[in-house]
Amino acid sequence: MMQAVLEIKNFTKAYSQEKKAADHLSLTVMPGEIHGFIGHNGAGKTTTIRAVVGVMDFDEGEILIAGHSVKREPVICKLLTAYIPDNPDLYDYVTGIQYLNYMADMFSVDKTHREERIAKYAEWFGLTGSLGNLVSSYSHGMKQKLALIGAFVHKPKLLVLDEPFVGLDPEAAFHLKKIMRELCSQGSGIFFSTHVLDVAEKLCDKVSIIKQGKMVISGSMEDVRGSGSLEDVFMEVVEHEK
Amino acid sequence: MRNRYLHLLLKMQLYNFFGINRVLHSHSKKEKQRCAAFGVIAILVVGPMIAYSTGISIGLAGMGAAHVLPTISALICSLITLILTFLKSSGVLIGLRDYDMVMSLPVKSADIVLSRVIMVYLTNLLISMIVVLPSVIVFGLYVEKHLWGSVIFFLSLFFLPIIPMILSLGLGILITEVSTRSRHKNVLSLVLSTFVILLIVAVSAWAQNMNSDEVLNIGLALSNMANRVYPPAALISKAVEAQNFLYLAAFAGISVLVCCVFVGVVAHFYQQINTAVSSHSAVKYEGKALKVSSPLKAMYKREFDRYFSCTIYALNSTIGMVLLFVVSLLLLFISPETIEQQSGITGLSRMLRQVLPLVIAVFITMTSTASASLSLEGKSRWLMCSLPVRSIDIFHAKMAVNLTVICPFALISVLLLGAKMEVSLAEAVFLCIVPAVYACFMSVLGMYMNVKFPKYDWTSEYYAVKGGAISVLATMGIGMFSSVVPMLICAVFQNYSGIIMFAVSALLLAISFVLYGKLQRHPLYEV
Secondary structure (H helix, E strand, O other): OOOEEEEOOOOOOOOOOEEEEEEEEEEEOOOOOOOEEOOOOOHHHHHHHHHHOOOOOEEEHHHHHHHOEEOOOOOOOOEEEEEEEEOOOOOOOEEEEHHHHHHHOOOOHHHHHHHHHHHHHHHHHOHHHHOOEEEOOOHHHHHHHHHHHHHHHOOOOOEEOOOOOOOOHHHHHHHHHHHHHHHOOOOEEEEEEEEOOHHHHEEEEEEEEOOOOEEEEEEEHHHHHHOOOOHHHHHHHHHHHH | OOHHHHHHHHHHHOHHHHHHHHHHHHHHHHHHHHHHHHHHHHHHHHHHHHHHHHHHHHHHOOOOOOHHHHHHHHEEEEEHHHHHHHHHHHHHHHOOOOOHHHHOOOOOHHHHHHHHHHHHHHHHHHHHHHHHHHHHHHHOOOOOOHHHHHHHHHHHHHOOOHHHHHHHHHHHHHHHHOOOOOHHHHHHHHHHHHHHHHHHHHHHHHHHOOOOOOHHHHHHHHHHHHHHOOOOHHHHHHHHHHOHHHHHHHHHHHHHHHHHHHHHHHHHHHHHHHHHHHOOOEEEEOOOOOOOOOHHHHHHHHHHHHHHHOHHHHHHHHHHHHHHHHHHHHHOOOOOOHHHHHHOOHHHHHHHHHHHHHHEEEEEEEEOOOOHOOOHHHHHHHHHHOOOOOOOOHHHHHHHHHHHHHHHHHHHHHHHHHHHHHHOHHHHHHHHHHHHHHHHHHHHHHHHHHHHHOOOEEEEEEEEOOOOOHHHHHHHHHHHHHHHHHHHHHOOHHHHHHHHHHHHHHHHHHHHHHHHHHHHHOOOOOO
C-alpha cells in the first residue's frame, strides 16, 4: 500500500482553555495528490499548517510526513517539506540569489540541480534579472515568487502553502499551478489553504472544509461537490452551521 | 495636548515602551515571567548606578566641594546621553519598519519626528534621573542655604538631556545620509559610528584624567573643564550658585530652541532621507556559478550577513572589542611604570599584570552578538523554524558569529598586552585561558538568554538590540558581574590571583556546559 505524504491524526491545538484553534482534525494527503484546505478566516487553517511544517508545537494528536513524526523527527520531516506562509517575510538584507542559494544549501541540493532549478523557475516567474538585487527592494509579489522558488529548489516530497495565490499576478499564478501539477506527477503531495474556491475546484483532487477548528467535510472533489459547485457546498456548510 | 496627532503618535509608541502594553493586556504566564525578569534586571542595573552616584556625591560634598555637583552632574548626564542616544540614533528616526504606515497617516512629518524625539527624550530623562537625582538630593542636604539652588538643580534635569540628545541624533542621521551614498553603506555606517563612539569615549576619558591627585581635585578640574568646553553646564552652575531662575530659563530656552530647529530641519528632509535609505540601485543579474556550502556554514554566512546588515547590532556588540583593541594599542606606547607614576598608586604595574586576563575579560563581557541574534529574526523567523536542521545547529551558527567577533580582537590584545607587560609563563597561560573561557561563556549565555527572552515584535532593530531587550541587558549584566567582581577580588588579594582566576574559569566553564545542555534540549518554535 502506498504511504501517505501527510497524515494528520486527531490534531488538537488550543491557544486558551476556552477556545480550540484545531479540534481533533484528521486528514490524509497521498503522493500525487493536491489537497485543498478551506475555511473562513480564523477557522484554524494556518494553525494546522504551521503545526504540519513544525514551526508550532501542538497539544494532542499526531502529524506524520512520509511516515515520520513531526514531533519526534522534526529534522527529517522538514527535509521532506517545503513551506510558504501567507505573507512570506524574507531576509531583507540578502539578494535574491543569495537567498535561493541559502535555501539550496540548507536542503543540501547539489550544484547542478540548484543552478538548473533556479534558472528554470526564475525564468518562469520573470525574476531572473532581479536576483542580484536586495530582497528589501522587492515588491510583495516578487518576494512571494522568490519564496516559491526557494520552496521548489529542493523538490519537496510535501509542499505546504498558505494562501499561495494571494498577491500573485495571473502569469505567476498560471506557472504556480503548472509547477504544482508537475511536482504531483513526480510523486509529491501538496497541501494548501485557499479562499479562492474556483481555483481549488479546478486544481484539487481532494478538499477539506473546516469551521471553528473542526472538520466539517473532507473527501475527493467529486464527492464533496456532488452536482453543485464547491462554492455552493461551502456556503451551505457555513449557513448550516450558523 | 493641543496637537491631537502628536498625542496619538506618542500614545502608540508608549504602548511599546518597555513592553508596558503587553504586560497590561497579556494573560500569558510567560509574559508575566518576562516582566518579572525585566524588573529584577532593571533593579540590578539601576541599583549600583544610584549607589555609585550617591557615593561620589557624598564624597565630594563631604570634602566641601558640593558646589561642583551641578556642573559635574550636567557633564556626566550629557556624556551618558550623548553615547546612549548615538548608539540608537540610526534606528530611531530613519529606516523604521513602520515608516510606510506612519507616513501614510494624515500627519505632518514634523509630528512624526517630534514624537520620535520625545520618546528618545523620555528614555534619556529616565537615565538622567537615575544618575543625577542622587546628586540633587545630596546637594540639597549639604548646601542648606541653597534651597532655591536645589530647586533649580532639580528643574535643570528636565532640560539637561536635550542638547546632547539632539547632537547625537544629528550625528546619527549625518552618518546614515553619508553611508547611503556608498555601496557598502552598512559597513561604512559601522566604521563611522565606531569612530564617533571612540571619540566620545576618548574625550570623556581625557576629561576624567585631567588631575588625579585626589578626588576633590578631579571634581574641581572636571567642573572647570566642563564650564569651559560645555557652556550650558556653566549656565546650570551659575543658575544654582546665584539661585537665579533667569540662567535656568536661558538654558531651557537654548535647549528647546535647538530641539525645535532640529525637528524642523529633519522634518523638512524626512521623506528624502528615508527614501534615500530605502532605495537600492537595481543591478541586472546575470547567472553565475553558485557556491555549495554545508547547512551549518550556510547559516553561519547568513548570520554574518545579518551582523553587517544592521549598524546598531554590529556597533552595540562590537564596541567592547574595539575598545579593547584601542586600549591595547595605546598601552604599547605607554610603559606600565609611567601609568604607575601618573596614577600615584604604588605597585599598579604588578597588579595590572596579575589582573590582566580579567581586564580583557571585562571587555569580552561587553560583547554578545548571540544575545540579540534570535530576536533579530523578527517576522522572518518562520524561515529559521522551518529549516531542516536541529535547533542547536541554528544556535551553533549564532554562537559562532559571537566567537568570530571576539576571538581576533582578543587574540591580538593578548599578544600585544602580554608582550608589553612582560608576563611570566604562568601569567601567559592565564592570559590565554581566561579570555577563551569568557568568550565561550558569553556566547552560550547570550544564546541562552535570547532563547529564554526573545523579542520578535520590533518595529526597529534598535528595540531587538537595545531599547529594553531583556536578553541583551541580562547577558551584559551577568557578564560584567562575572568579570568585574573577580577582577576586584584579584586586585585586593593579589597573591591569590592565580587560584581566583582558576576557580572563576572552572565555574564559568561549568555554567557554560549546563546552559549548552539546556540549549541542546530546547526546541525552536515560531511562537
